[in-house]
Amino acid sequence: MTCQSAYMLTGMSLRIALLGLLDAKGPASGYDLTKAFDKSLIHVWQAGHTQIYPELVKMADDGLVKVESEGARGRKIYAITPEGTARLHDWMVGHAPSTVVRSEAALKAFLLTALDPDEAIAVVTRIKADAQARFSGLECMGAPDSEEFTGRFALDLGLRQAQTMIDWADATLAALERKAASSAPRSA
Amino acid sequence: MTCQSAYMLTGMSLRIALLGLLDAKGPASGYDLTKAFDKSLIHVWQAGHTQIYPELVKMADDGLVKVESEGARGRKIYAITPEGTARLHDWMVGHAPSTVVRSEAALKAFLLTALDPDEAIAVVTRIKADAQARFSGLECMGAPDSEEFTGRFALDLGLRQAQTMIDWADATLAALERKAASSAPRSA
DNA sequence: TACATCATGTAAAGCGTTACATGATTCC
DNA sequence: GGAATCATGTAACGCTTTACATGATGTA
Known part of the structure; x- marks a missing residue:
């Protein structure tokens, strides 16, 4: 109590x-x-x-x-x-970790089916590019001189999360491209 | 402009x-x-x-x-x-995806080095348990009956993110355990 | 002298949580 | 009749962003 x-x-x-x-x-x-x-x-x-x-x-x-x-x-x-x-x-x-999630990328993922396959592909491509940029930025923070050692574990987590977003984008793009191909096969 | x-x-x-x-x-x-x-x-x-x-x-x-x-x-x-x-x-x-990040788990990861290895292990263990619970919860939302199809891509992303947290926790626990062993080897 | 950087603040408005508050309907 | 659920709202407070505002110091 x-x-x-x-x-x-x-x-x-x-x-x-x-x-x-x-x-x-x-x-x-x-x-x-x-x-x-x-x-x-x-x-x-x-x-x-x-x-x-x-x-x-x-x-x-x-x-x-x-x-x-x-x-x-x-x-x-x-x-x-x-x-x-x-x-x-x-x-x-x-402190119990808070379970609140509020992610614009996840929201876009959720709403992806509201778009045409072509538009969805554009959206996911942009998400992927962002994740790649974030990954590169984190990589720079890491290795060579690294005056900031405090962030070692957090940096590792950030890199893994960025990579996860890239992987998800690749898988989603593949699914969307299959869908685009099957819904408009006559343009081949 | x-x-x-x-x-x-x-x-x-x-x-x-x-x-x-x-x-x-x-x-x-x-x-x-x-x-x-x-x-x-x-x-x-x-x-x-x-x-x-x-x-x-x-x-x-x-x-x-x-x-x-x-x-x-x-x-x-x-x-x-x-x-x-x-x-x-x-x-x-x-809408350009916002780059703001505010993650309590990442903050804990960042501050982990402020703790004794034993305490850090306890913190990461809890983060891992949370991620496993989240993974299970998402799995239930997914497969069998699934009245909600809208969230297909978002669900996939959520599962990948939860798995990433679990993987990070495992890697971090391994590192912390090596550290704990080397800083107190006499108790073996 | 002018510009960049250092260094600190306040105010307004929007977003988000918690607590409070009310009343209708359904089921036991 | 009482409890659960349906259904809607307001108020207060805290967190976050944006805009506004000021002045000192270093440097070209």
Whole structure:
């Protein structure tokens, strides 16, 4: 009956991502964290500075981070607190993964049968091209210099997911082409 | 320069999902559509009745659907209009897939290195169990009677994605177990 | 001096969840 | 009569995006 405290029940993932970055890489400013989201968290979670700055203020109010120092140009360096570390740990081991899915690609897949085969082929071809671009982007993040080691497992997952989309697109294109051929065989 | 009209630029996916259902299955009430989301769109897009009812009203205002008839118990049957069909078609072929990703599982993958190997193993084991449950759920939706044919391609995609998560979890568990063994070899 | 980058914020609007609220009909 | 299901809605809150806004510092 005793429901765990509220942080187990609500979204919170932006907080967790920020705590994770501060935990892994040490104190940083909102500006640094915004860049980190763009650079190494882009395939995992997205947030802009307009979301990050106010969230850091709220997290400081809640004692999860604190302003460690203020540098040039009003730069504020945040550090994770022991309470913040504990919160991060609790979320990682205690938070039941949410089952919500909201995928535009899956929605297009769902609605594909509403289109003519030719149009459906165009849609899936575009999805495939996107997945290939994502795969290439992730590959670049990975191997050579790789200043970001934190994302090793997430990178592997991202690559596998992109490959899965490519494979699905290939299989779907094959099915659609069979259908296009059988529904209009006279043009051969 | 001429940006396409606003519907190309914003979210809209709930609208599209509703239009797709009305297009595929014919006129339906908000209640029916809510059930359809739960039953056949659950692995694609999620929405509850509190979101669907007001959205249908707005869509009627915009001329994409209309109240075709009113049945017992205040039941309102919505039908897609030609304009709605056109909007659905335009989105399918014209909307650039959004690149935003926000995945709690990927976030956990990213933060895995912040945990002890033992804890990380527990987290990944749970992710794997979830993916297996999702896979089984999708399998049930698929084969035998299958009153929902519309979701054929989306179902295939969902199964592939669930399998990918299972495969990633297995590979990650193997890596973590090697790490756990090498960091504490004396307990053998 | 002008432009790029660094660095921080606020405000408005839309999307999504949870809680609240109501009433009709059907089945036991 | 009571419970389950049918059927629709509103309100409050939180998350996310877009647009607006400001000023400091470095560099060509």
